Amino acid sequence: MSFVTRGFSGRNRERDPRLPPGQTKVEDWPVLSAGPTPKIDTADWSFTVTTETGAQTHWSWDELRALGIEDITTDIHCVTHWSKLEMPWRGVPIDKILAGIPTHAKYVMAHSYGGYTTNVPLDELLNGQAWVAFEAEGVPLDPEHGGPARLLVPHLYFWKSAKWVNGLTLMDKDDPGFWEQAGYNLHGDPWKEERYW
Amino acid sequence: MTAAARTAWYTGTVVEARPETSSARRIVIDVPDWPGNDAGQHLDVRLTAPDGYQAQRSYSIASAGAGTRVELAVDELPDGEVSPFLVEDLAVGDKLELHGPLGGYFVWMPQAVTQDARPVQLIAGGSGVVPFLAMVRAHADAADPTPFRLLYAVRQPDDVFYRQELAKLAADGLQIDYVYSRTAPHDWPVPAGRITKEALAGFAIPASDKPRVYICGSTGFVELIAGWLIELGHDAGDIRTERFGGK
Numbered sequence: 001m002s003f004v005t006r007g008f009s010g011r012n013r014e015r016d017p018r019l020p021p022g023q024t025k026v027e028d029w030p031v032l033s034a035g036p037t038p039k040i041d042t043a044d045w046s047f048t049v050t051t052e053t054g055a056q057t058h059w060s061w062d063e064l065r066a067l068g069i070e071d072i073t074t075d076i077h078c079v080t081h082w083s084k085l086e087m088p089w090r091g092v093p094i095d096k097i098l099a100g101i102p103t104h105a106k107y108v109m110a111h112s113y114g115g116y117t118t119n120v121p122l123d124e125l126l127n128g129q130a131w132v133a134f135e136a137e138g139v140p141l142d143p144e145h146g147g148p149a150r151l152l153v154p155h156l157y158f159w160k161s162a163k164w165v166n167g168l169t170l171m172d173k174d175d176p177g178f179w180e181q182a183g184y185n186l187h188g189d190p191w192k193e194e195r196y197w
Numbered sequence: 198m199t200a201a202a203r204t205a206w207y208t209g210t211v212v213e214a215r216p217e218t219s220s221a222r223r224i225v226i227d228v229p230d231w232p233g234n235d236a237g238q239h240l241d242v243r244l245t246a247p248d249g250y251q252a253q254r255s256y257s258i259a260s261a262g263a264g265t266r267v268e269l270a271v272d273e274l275p276d277g278e279v280s281p282f283l284v285e286d287l288a289v290g291d292k293l294e295l296h297g298p299l300g301g302y303f304v305w306m307p308q309a310v311t312q313d314a315r316p317v318q319l320i321a322g323g324s325g326v327v328p329f330l331a332m333v334r335a336h337a338d339a340a341d342p343t344p345f346r347l348l349y350a351v352r353q354p355d356d357v358f359y360r361q362e363l364a365k366l367a368a369d370g371l372q373i374d375y376v377y378s379r380t381a382p383h384d385w386p387v388p389a390g391r392i393t394k395e396a397l398a399g400f401a402i403p404a405s406d407k408p409r410v411y412i413c414g415s416t417g418f419v420e421l422i423a424g425w426l427i428e429l430g431h432d433a434g435d436i437r438t439e440r441f442g443g444k
Contacts, residue, residue, distance in 0.1 A: 002243070002245050002251070002294060003208075003245060003292065003294070004245050004246065004247050005244040005245050005246070005282075005291070005292075005293065005294075006288075006291050006292070007282070007286045007287070007288075007291070008244040008245065008246050008252075008282055008286070009246050009247070009250075010244070010246045010250045010252055010278060011278040015250065021251075022243075022251070022253045024252065024253075024278070026443070028442070028443030029443045030416070030440075030441070030442060030443045031416040031420075031440050031442070031443065032440055033438055033440065034302055034303070034437060034438060035423070035433055035434070035436050035437060035438055036423035036424065036426070036427055036433045036436050036438065037420060037423065037424070038433065080255050081241070081253045081254060081255065114433060115434065144416065144420060178302075179302075181301070182300065182301030182302045183204060183299065183300065183301045196204045196296075196299065197204060
């Protein structure tokens with residue numbers, strides 16, 4: 001249904017092939033959060049995986065980082081139409097966190113300090129697709145950007161990369177998280193423009 | 198309303214466009230199929246160039262309710278791509294593609310719907326006042342009994358959006374507090390200056406009244422205000438935020 005907008009020619013004429021449809025490249029890093037920024041001391045931080053049977057595994061800050069930190073360079077895409085390209089990140093892959101945890105679950109709900117939730121299919125968190133990240137652009141994550149740790153799932157719109165993440169709950173059935181209940185897509189693939197319901 | 202189920206692409210026609218401030222413009226768009234929107238929701242505008250190049254941006258909606266006239270107030274960003282077009286080039290009669298209504302969290306609905314009688318504190322920084330226009334209009338239109346208070350921080354008097362309408366709402370009983378960071382009106386009782394925690398404590402409904410708080414503004418403004426409100430005893434779960442810009 002698109003039509004030419006009278007008088008519009010656009011300024012950022014270079015169309016970077018790394019940009020999914022409807023996205024614009026930014027150099028700064030916009031902040032979008034539904035509520036106040038929680039302040040979490042890493043001494044008090046913990047991470048919990050809960051399986052579909054209710055079994056829980058906990059890690060402290062040091063324990064989680066000891067699983068092995070990887071360097072990642074990736075593009076990120078926010079549903080509000082901005083993308084940041086070639087961002088360096090550091091974090092622990094979800095593969096290492098879930099290794100050895102028996103499950104038949106197909107879906108995951110990520111939980112955060114402050115109460116935020118977001119749902120992701122389990123197979124999209126594995127095989128080097130997702131991390132619990134502590135650093136971006138060479139410095140520890142600012143609280144506004146989700147520090148001390150956020151989920152990093154860069155192949156999905158960035159609301160899936162839950163700020164202030166503190167746990168994953170493995171689920172048999174998909175269940176909408178915070179924004180997904182408020183009209184945003186259950187899956188969120190930027191290349192398919194899965195923004196909203 | 199369940200906005201989620203009704204989000205779609207619509208075509209609208211600009212029926213009014215006039216300066217709001219020296220850098221912002223009020224744009225009224227007639228969207229015959231618009232399903233209505235809740236106060237505080239936003240929409241995406243998509244512009245298409247002759248060669249197919251497209252740009253999309255999100256804007257808060259200043260109007261609310263069941264009408265088919267959608268109102269935006271767009272502040273021009275100096276290095277922007279879409280806002281300069283909307284503020285300088287868009288003309289009455291032009292057609293626009295709009296996707297919405299969007300967002301189901303930063304919204305206010307009347308007490309008749311929510312059964313929530315707690316007072317509401319709105320805190321705007323600059324053009325962050327736009328979703329609050331929708332809220333105070335919806336509140337007035339519904340003759341809603343919920344106590345409302347608006348704190349509006351601007352650089353200078355000329356930056357105030359919807360000055361006349363806010364003055365009328367204030368005359369009708371809406372409590373509005375202005376904070377001027379750079380230049381205050383000549384008869385203003387305090388010198389211009391950035392908002393302080395003490396000033397916020399004086400202007401905002403106290404935590405003991407359990408208000409629902411909405412904050413909209415730049416990232417720095419929202420971080421500052423939300424942090425102070427937590428220190429003043431507000432529950433983080435009662436504070437909803439909408440931010441623009443980076444850090």
